[in-house]
Amino acid sequence: MHTNKVAIVTGGNRGIGLEICRQLAQQHITIILTARSLVKAEQAAANLQSKEAQIYARQLDVTDALGVERLVADIMDEFGRIDILVNNAGIFLDRNPGMSVSAAQLRQTYETNVIAPIKLMQTVIPHMRQRGYGRIVNVSSRMGSLTHMGGGSLAYRSSKSALNAATRVFSAETAGSGILVNTCHPGWVQTDMGGPNASLTIAEGADTPVWLATLPDDGPTGAFFADREPLDW
Numbered sequence: 001m002h003t004n005k006v007a008i009v010t011g012g013n014r015g016i017g018l019e020i021c022r023q024l025a026q027q028h029i030t031i032i033l034t035a036r037s038l039v040k041a042e043q044a045a046a047n048l049q050s051k052e053a054q055i056y057a058r059q060l061d062v063t064d065a066l067g068v069e070r071l072v073a074d075i076m077d078e079f080g081r082i083d084i085l086v087n088n089a090g091i092f093l094d095r096n097p098g099m100s101v102s103a104a105q106l107r108q109t110y111e112t113n114v115i116a117p118i119k120l121m122q123t124v125i126p127h128m129r130q131r132g133y134g135r136i137v138n139v140s141s142r143m144g145s146l147t148h149m150g151g152g153s154l155a156y157r158s159s160k161s162a163l164n165a166a167t168r169v170f171s172a173e174t175a176g177s178g179i180l181v182n183t184c185h186p187g188w189v190q191t192d193m194g195g196p197n198a199s200l201t202i203a204e205g206a207d208t209p210v211w212l213a214t215l216p217d218d219g220p221t222g223a224f225f226a227d228r229e230p231l232d233w
């Protein structure tokens, strides 16, 4: 009972991304599990593989713009469609006061957390538009909410604010096209990034992104969610 839908997930080799791949595959969606290491992508895909699941491992460092273009072109050649994009890959480098953030931390963080997901959206949206269907999920953070903004981690926080802004821009530009573009906070999740004391399991953390990746046609667009509920910008 395969749906034929094809989903690209970035940073699919571990953490929330890996779990998003697992949960979407359970819904009979074909998964393009990407990771910056092909070996890690292949290992992760092999671990998720089951009779039902269709999971394909592909190499993608999200900061490699040409690599993004090649990947999307290859998927279109091979599968003929891209229905879902989950921009999950992210880095959190600066657990220090904003006053001490370096230009290098800011640049590296923005390359991965902002410029890369924007490039991915720019590359997949034309293909989604042609089919009149798309679900784009940006895995952001409550730390990027201006309403809830606190001190510290300026690079990470502001990168997620920018990702939220990009979500709004692309949702406005795709309005009425069948493409829904949303952003979310997965919660504080027990991954390498979240640490062992985090409050949510990885399965719980993947819930809202997976829900957004599989929204019905009358679902929201241009919104920010946590626990499947709207979150203040």
Ligand SMILES: NC(=O)c1ccc[n+]([C@@H]2O[C@H](COP(=O)([O-])OP(=O)(O)OC[C@H]3O[C@@H](n4cnc5c(N)ncnc54)[C@H](OP(=O)(O)O)[C@@H]3O)[C@@H](O)[C@H]2O)c1
Residues within 6 Å of the ligand: 010, 011, 012, 013, 014, 015, 016, 017, 035, 036, 037, 060, 061, 062, 063, 087, 088, 089, 090, 091, 092, 112, 139, 140, 141, 142, 185, 186, 187, 188, 189, 190, 191, 192, 193, 194, 195, 198
């Ligand atoms: N965990 C939390 O509590 C929490 C809270 C709020 C938001 N988030 C967000 O949730 C997302 C997933 O976080 P996580 O907790 O699963 O983090 P994680 O365990 O640190 O995993 C991060 C993933 O991103 C990948 N990645 C980083 N840079 C990449 C690049 N240039 N190209 C391709 N992949 C890259 C990593 O690949 P490698 O294995 O190659 O490094 C890894 O697969 C992130 O966007 C994060 O900001 C997490």
